[in-house]
Amino acid sequence: MADNSKVPAVQNGQNVVSLGALDQYVSITIGNQLFGIKVLLVHDVLGPQRITRIPLSPKEVAGSLNLRGRIVTAIDLRSRLNMPPRPKGEEGMSVVVEQSGELYSLMVDAVGEVLSLDDTNFESHPPTMAQTIREVSSGIYRLDDTLLVVLDCDSLLNFGRQDAA
Amino acid sequence: MDELLSEFLTETSESIAELDVELVRLEQNPNDQNLLGNIFRLVHTIKGTCGFLGLPRLEAVAHASENVLGKVRDGDLVVTPVAVSLVLESFDQIKWLLAELEENEAEPAGDDLDLIARLNLLAEGSEVPAQAAAPEAAAPEAAPEPEAAPEPEVAVAAGELSPEIADVIGTRPGEVPLDELERIFQETPGPDDAMAMEAEPEAEAAPEPEPEAEPEPEQEAAGTEVAVGKSSEVAVHKEAAPRESAVANQTIRVNVDLLENLMTMVSELVLTRNQLMQIARNDKDSEFTVPLQRLSQVTSELQEGVMKTRMQPIGNAWSKLPRLVRDLGLELKKKIDLQMLGADTELDRQVLELIKDPLTHMVRNSADHGIEDAIVRVKNGKPEMGTIKLNAYHEGGHIIIEITDDGRGLDTEALKKKALANGLATETEIENMSEQQIQQFIMRAGFSTAKVVTSVSGRGVGMDVVRSNIEKIGGTIELKSEEGKGSSFIIKIPLTLAIVSALIVEVAGERFAIPQLSVVELVRSSADSEHRIEQIHGTPVLRLRNRLLPLVSLRKLMQLDEDDLELTEEVVAEATQETSGMVLNSKETFIVVTQVGTYTFGILVDRVFDTEEIVVKPVAPILRHISLFSGNTILGDGSVIMILDPNGIAASTGEITVADGNEVEANRANLARAQDVTSLLIFKAGDTAPKAVPLALVARLEEIDLASIEYSEGRPLVQYRGQLMPLVPLDEQTTLGSEGRQPVLVFADGDHSMGLIVDEIIDIVEDRIKVEIAPDKPGQLGNAVINGHATDVIDAGFYLTRAFGDWFGAPDEEIGDKVAKRVLVVDDSAFFRNLLTPLLSVAGYQVTTVDDGRKALELCEDGAEFDAIISDIEMPEMNGFEFAEAVRNTDRWSDIPIVALSSHTSAADLERGREVGFTDYIAKLDREALIETLLQTIGA
Structure with a gap:
């Protein structure tokens, strides 16, 4: 059911010669900000899905969905990053990542191309950046026209654990 | 080969392979306590098992290396290459012994005194001999390596490359019978084959193991024989490798991930099948219908088969225990009775594997530490025979395993001292601890209350292994112990992969699954129906069969529809109104009556759908803290649905503590139900409607030759056992033939007997009868639904009077002036x-x-007088015991004999009956006894 809306995770049209200095990222946008997730972490890219709400779950959890017979927990990144909810009527997309054997679907506004980024353009984030973003990112790439915030999936998914303990 | 032995070989070979890897890692990280702990446990397990199987040579070697490892663990020894080599050598020796064992089903002759001596020296910390031993140790290792141990070598390499190999312990591949897999792939034979296949290993009674304990030849002088021994070992090692596989050829090991994957694929297939079926349903007479049905059937069987590959009865994990307990009993000179209940409770194979060792440990502990010596038991007023009880059952999506013994219980004082000595807690901390908390210490690592370290247990690896293994699979272990009375361990394991049947319900537009196991019944409630929800200070309750059922609003509990929260009072009444018009009748609510343990409550839902077979999948870790869910699953239509945990719901509504109080009542309800079960004789006579009469009233069933019937005053009689027995046709209109045979029910009372002529005797059923008293003709008590048919229940008393006019009349005449005794x-x-x-x-x-x-x-208060009271025991409101006590406490009736009439006549019941003041206790429907008793107590 999701298949028609699926976009290949890796759009590797151009010949990328990996020199070790180049890292590939799936670019995503939330609001006006460009983010990136390491392409090797990404399982799937999904269009809008039917999501089952989970009562009593942390607010970041949008619900769960069925991805080819596996149950995937959907995380609303806007909520996770303390951003305002997506305007009504706008359909988002999702990036499915795996963390310690579990699949998570990160709900974002849009998923863009896979970018090969040069290490030399990478730097750690300025200390003035909002804490919520700093917590979940490992740094920033300077692109020609914009900046790309690299999301760190582990810390992105590290929430609500305190309750579990 | 002995099943026990072959399993031991498979397991131990695995453990040894693992140990090789772990030990090499330990050499690299000598300070890794986890690693060390794991190694120690594995060796301990090997040693323990050897002990039980009666393999002294293996046990001795394992014991010696365990000693060394124990010293290392306690920090008395440093991990050196020399020590590791020596321990590895002992493993090699174990391997060789195992190979011998596999071939000959007996330990080889000879001993390993040299190796053991060196291990012991090492354990004592003396270095010189250890060094001297080093080259010796190296030599045999080098020699067998080329052919002997390619396996461990590869494993070592792998271990070096990927440190994750330790994780393999957790995800050990499941074992699947080869035939079963074959079946799944071929999909032709019916599922029965698999059942037979599964049953087979169980049926195999564990035969006595071969007499292994050959006395070890004494002429072999340990020192001089070393060289010879080694060379023979090398020779044996050569053949060892190919023989290894012989044990495991009945089954193949399949990685659990593969099965999991297969399972997922099948789920997908089922899903697609369901979609296809849906399409086909809309399009009747399609040419696809027949092939689709076939596809559907094959899919179902495939699904069933794949699921079955993972499920095994827990009895498989128990099969070794009776033997273990018996041997232990002999060794420790105790009398122990092992009771196993619920052995057919199915659980996931992987889970089974993981709880097998903990269970063995715990039973061993119970036998060793729990049960006292027979003499002590007798002295303490306990039966000489100690009891260990294993009980497994499903409860609300979990499997509960209880291990109960009636032994000495835990010695709290000893635990305190030990905890202090081991520095697990300070004195003040212990002061403030409850008994329960102190008992929990036994689950800590390195804690053993046994004063003497025996070969059985007492090294303090027991309970912490148990706990860590159980927690590994997401289970919990609970301990209850009373000093002098015994201990009870309750293991609760989630059914992570088990299949359950679940009821799908809807609340506020969201669907949830409730495990069918805990659902007792469904009640539909609306404002004008018989079942109306009432409020006590805003708390909804329901009157259900004269009892108040507490209700839980799922909507409120789940905080669905936040707007409703302020309207808590109205939530129930309007429970269904806000669901965006999805429900037609806005006043209608469904109540899922749910039982958790002995606590029954109702869950309010908006709609109830079908039941569906679901595969419980664990929820994502970030959701695991929500106790209301036991898992989630994917329904046939592809949507994800949360599975409710009735236990969690009960706990979160704060009612779980009520359970104890309700227990008595629940028991009473059960008894009441049991009491109503009656044996009935079903027959036909006259019209076609089946007739029934309580079997207990019927003395005999006879077939009477119609030719032998005589008539007196127009009434049929027959000579029966030297007397004339009147025959009464059930139906007046029946005219008896003169030939053939006629079935007759014989009712007898003292000297009188009577034959009731019927057309045909159909059956004897045990059923709960609920007679609706509406006799439209004499001789009939009423109608009841028995075996699904409306059945006339016959009033035997009516026919007795028909046969003997004096049956009723006689007593009056006899008594004459006397007043008939009054019975209540x-x-x-x-x-x-x-x-x-x-x-x-x-x-x-x-x-x-x-x-x-x-x-x-009330009758008593009104001044009624009786000579005797006959009372039932199981009654609502006030049971017979309470009634008897109440009667004994009255002024006027305190001396009236009371006879209890009950279907429960166990010794305990009788005892209790006497205590509360019953004069006598009679089994229900024992007519003779009742009359006899009355006669004796009050006279006719």
Whole structure:
């Protein structure tokens, strides 16, 4: 059911010669900000899905969905990053990542191309950046026209654990 | 080969392979306590198992290396290459012994005194001999390596490359019978084959192991024989490798991930099948219909098969235990009875593997530490035979395994001292701890209360292994112990992969699954229906069969529809209104009556859908703290759905503590139900409707030759056992033929007997009968639904009077002027009241009946007088015991004999009956005894 809306995770049209200095990222946008997730972490890219709400779950959890017979927990990144909810009527997309054997679907506004980024353009984030973003990112790439915030999936998914303990 | 032995070989070979890897890692990280702990446990397990199987040579080697490892663990020894080599050498020796064992089913002759001596020296910390031993140790290692141990070598390499190999312990591949897999792929034979296949290993009674304990030849002088021994070992090692596989050829090991994957694929297939079926349903007479049905069937079987590959009865994990307990009993000179209940409870193979060792450990502990010596037991007033009880059952999506012994329990004082000595807690901390908390110490690593370290247990690896293994699979272990009375361990394991049947319900537009196991019944409630929800200070309750059922609003609990929160009072009444018009009748609510343990409550939902077989999948870790869910699953239509955990719901509504109080009542309810089960004789006579009469009233069933029937005054008689027995046709119109045979029900009472002529005797059924008293003709108590048919229940008393006019009349005549003795019958069942009345009347008593104890007491207050009371035990409101006590406490009735009438006549019941003041206790429907007793107590 999701298949028609699926976009290949890796759009590797151009010949990328990996020199070790180049890292590939799936670019995503939330609001006006460009983010990136390491392409090797990404399982799937999904269009809008039917999501089952989970009562009593942390607010970041949008619900769960069925991805080819596996149950995937959907995380609303806007909520996770303390951003305002997506305007009504706008359909988002999702990036499915795996963390310690579990699949998570990160709900974002849009998923863009896979970018090969040069290490030399990478730097750690300025200390003035909002804490919520700093917590979940490992740094920033300077692109020609914009900046790309690299999301760190582990810390992105590290929430609500305190309750579990 | 002995099943026990072959399993031991497989397991131990695995452990040894793992140990090789772990030990090499330990050499690299000598300070890794986890690693060390794991190694120690594995060796301990090997040693323990050897002990039980009676393999002294293996045990001795394992024991010696365990000693060394123990010293290392306690920090008395440093991990050196020399020590590791020596321990590895001992493993090699174990391997060789295992190979020998596999071939000959017996340990080879000879001993390993040299190796053990060196291990012991090492353990004692003396270095010189250890060094001296080093080259020696290296030599045999080098020699066998080329052919002998390619396996461990590869494993070592792998271990070096990927440190994750330790994780393999957790995800050990499941074992699947080869035939089963074959079946799944071929999909032709029916599922019965698999059942047979599964049953087979169980049926194999564990035979006595071969007499292994050959006395070890003494002439072999340990020192001089070393070289010879080694060379022979090398020779044996050569053949060892190919023989290894022989044990495991009945099954193949398949990685659990593969099965999991297969399972997922099948789920997908089922899903697609369901979609196709949906399309086909809309399009009747399609040419696809027939192939689709075939596809559907094959898919179902495939699904079933794949699921079955993972499920095994827990009895498989128990099969070794009776033997273990027996041997332990002999060794420790104790008498132990092992009771195993619920052995067919199925659980996931992987889970089974993981709890096998913990269970063995715990039973061993119970036998060793728990159960006292026979002499001590007798002295303490306990039966000489100690009891260990294993009980497994499903409860609300979990499997509960209870291990209970009636031994000495935990010694709290000893635990305190030990905890202090081991520095697990300070004195003040211990002061503030509850007994329960102190008992939990036994689950800590390195804690053993056994004063002596025996070969059985006492090294303090027991309970912490148990706990860590159980927690690994997401289970919990609970301990209850009372000093002097015994201990009880309750293991609760989630059914992570088990299949359950679940009821799908909807609340506020969201669907949830409730495990069918905990659902007792469904009640539909609306404002104008019989079942109306009432409020006590905003708390909804429901009257259900004269009891108040607490209700839980799922909507409120789940905080669905936040707007409703302020309207808590109205939530229930309007529970269904806000669901965006999805429900047609806005006043209608469904109540899922749910039972958790002994606590029953109702869950309010908006709609109830179908039941569906679901595969419980664990929820994502970030959701695991929500106790209301036991898992989630994917439904046939592809949507994800949360599975409710009735335990969690009960706990979160704060009612779980009520459970104890309700226990008695629940028991009573069960008893009441049990009581109503009656054996009935079903027959036909006259019209076609089946007739029934309580079997207990029928003395015999006879077939009478019609030719032998004689007539007296136009009434049929037959000579029967030297007497004339009147025959009464059930139906007046029946005309008896003159030939052939006629079935007759013989009712007998003292000297009188009577034959009731019927057309055909159909069956004897045990059923709960609920007689609707509506006799439209004499001789009939009423109608009841028995075996699904409306059945006339016959009033035997009526026919007795027909046969003997004096059956009722006689007592009056006999008694003459005497006043008939008055008997009060207290029984909640109308059926039994109606049954007893004619019986007692016939016997010459004046009978009064009431349907519960309270009414009887009211009669007492009103001044009624009786000579005797016959009371049922299981009654609502006030049971027979309570009633008897109440009667004994009255002024006027305190001396009246009370006879208890009950279907429960266990010794305990009798005892209790006597305590509360019953004069006698009679099994229900034992007519003779009842009449006899009455006669003795009050006279006719």
